[in-house]
Amino acid sequence: MSLPKQVRLVEVGPRDGLQNEQQPISVADKVRLVDDLSAAGLSYIEVGSFVSPKWVPQMAGSAEVFAQIQRKAGVTYAALTPNMKGLEAAIEAGVKEVAVFGAASEAFSQKNINCSIAESLARFAPLMEAAREQDIRVRGYVSCVLGCPYEGEVAPAKVAEVARELYAMGCYEVSLGDTIGTGTPGKTRTLFDTVAREVPRERLAGHFHDTYGQALANIYASLLEGIAVFDSSVAGLGGCPYAKGASGNVASEDVLYMFNGLDIATGIDLDALIAAGQRISQLLGRANGSRVARARHAG
Numbered sequence: 001m002s003l004p005k006q007v008r009l010v011e012v013g014p015r016d017g018l019q020n021e022q023q024p025i026s027v028a029d030k031v032r033l034v035d036d037l038s039a040a041g042l043s044y045i046e047v048g049s050f051v052s053p054k055w056v057p058q059m060a061g062s063a064e065v066f067a068q069i070q071r072k073a074g075v076t077y078a079a080l081t082p083n084m085k086g087l088e089a090a091i092e093a094g095v096k097e098v099a100v101f102g103a104a105s106e107a108f109s110q111k112n113i114n115c116s117i118a119e120s121l122a123r124f125a126p127l128m129e130a131a132r133e134q135d136i137r138v139r140g141y142v143s144c145v146l147g148c149p150y151e152g153e154v155a156p157a158k159v160a161e162v163a164r165e166l167y168a169m170g171c172y173e174v175s176l177g178d179t180i181g182t183g184t185p186g187k188t189r190t191l192f193d194t195v196a197r198e199v200p201r202e203r204l205a206g207h208f209h210d211t212y213g214q215a216l217a218n219i220y221a222s223l224l225e226g227i228a229v230f231d232s233s234v235a236g237l238g239g240c241p242y243a244k245g246a247s248g249n250v251a252s253e254d255v256l257y258m259f260n261g262l263d264i265a266t267g268i269d270l271d272a273l274i275a276a277g278q279r280i281s282q283l284l285g286r287a288n289g290s291r292v293a294r295a296r297h298a299g
């Protein structure tokens with residue numbers, strides 16, 4: 001299969017990236033990050049989550065962030081919503097696109113959203129219906145698609161089953177999350193090949209963490225499987241609070257550098273993206289997780 005000419009990057013830094021930060025981050029700093037990212041040409045930004053503040057305190061100010069960002073035409077600003085309460089809060093904040101998040105592992109589902117996989121899907125059903133009535137698009141996530149921190153190996157057939165349910169209930173796209181970054185390129189190809197029997201390839205996205213240094217290789221393997229949407233996080237921020245040891249998402253700058261080298265169009269300006277990543281890394285007082293950014297700043 002030939003490589004796609006164009007891909008869409010879903011920037012998850014402000015959500016997946018910041019949700020794991022222990023130190024307080026002001027609403028103004030979150031807003032600045034989102035605005036820097038839209039100025040760099042990102043067309044899809046996950047801004048925050050409407051989840052329980054007891055579970056993920058860092059996302060508590062998401063409504064304020066939505067109220068203060070400068071909305072740029074053509075940019076999708078999305079939020080995570082685990083249940084009806086989350087959807088209602090998102091609607092009140094003027095959010096037009098949300099994401100529900102399930103898992104292919106029972107143990108992870110319990111740790112992350114306090115219910116079984118079947119219960120989570122039952123919870124999403126009324127949310128999907130309410131979102132449809134309000135013209136809100138819903139994206140779906142499946143976590144632990146290439147391994148679970150509690151259960152170990154996860155069967156591709158289980159991922160396909162959960163992805164099929166999310167797609168059938170109306171998620172326009174299903175993002176497959178390698179939550180702990182244990183996947184390798186061969187397993188990634190098998191995974192997409194299996195899931196694509198249930199959900200069309202053009203409705204699937206890849207979400208890779210770089211814990212084992214495999215993320216770019218896995219993205220390349222996904223391209224070979226006809227996948228053209230990838231989630232990434234500026235400066236490689238993040239990790240899931242319910243997956244201990246999960247390092248950041250693959251850095252957006254590194255993914256973009258690879259796509260530029262492959263002549264795959266994204267509409268994103270690498271220099272502006274690097275500047276956004278430097279700014280947030282300095283603010284957090286942590287090393288920039290993008291190798292491309294580090295190389296640029298080393299010279």
Ligand SMILES: CC(C)(COP(=O)([O-])OP(=O)([O-])OC[C@H]1O[C@@H](n2cnc3c(N)ncnc32)[C@H](O)[C@@H]1OP(=O)([O-])[O-])[C@@H](O)C(=O)NCCC(=O)NCCSC(=O)C[C@@](C)(O)CC(=O)[O-]
Nearest residue numbers: 050051052055082085086112113114141143144177179240
């Ligand atoms: C799902 C729940 C709420 C269930 O949590 P629960 O405790 O079972 O919920 P509950 O319905 O029993 O309610 C308990 C309390 O939470 C409140 N509550 C209930 N819902 C909400 C809401 N939406 N917003 C705000 N508050 C809420 C509710 O009002 C109540 O408040 P109290 O009466 O105790 O004061 C909880 O487990 C939760 O919030 N989990 C979120 C976990 C999370 O955000 N994880 C990170 C995102 S997933 C991820 O990072 C993976 C991904 C997507 O990136 C892909 C990958 O890499 O794998």
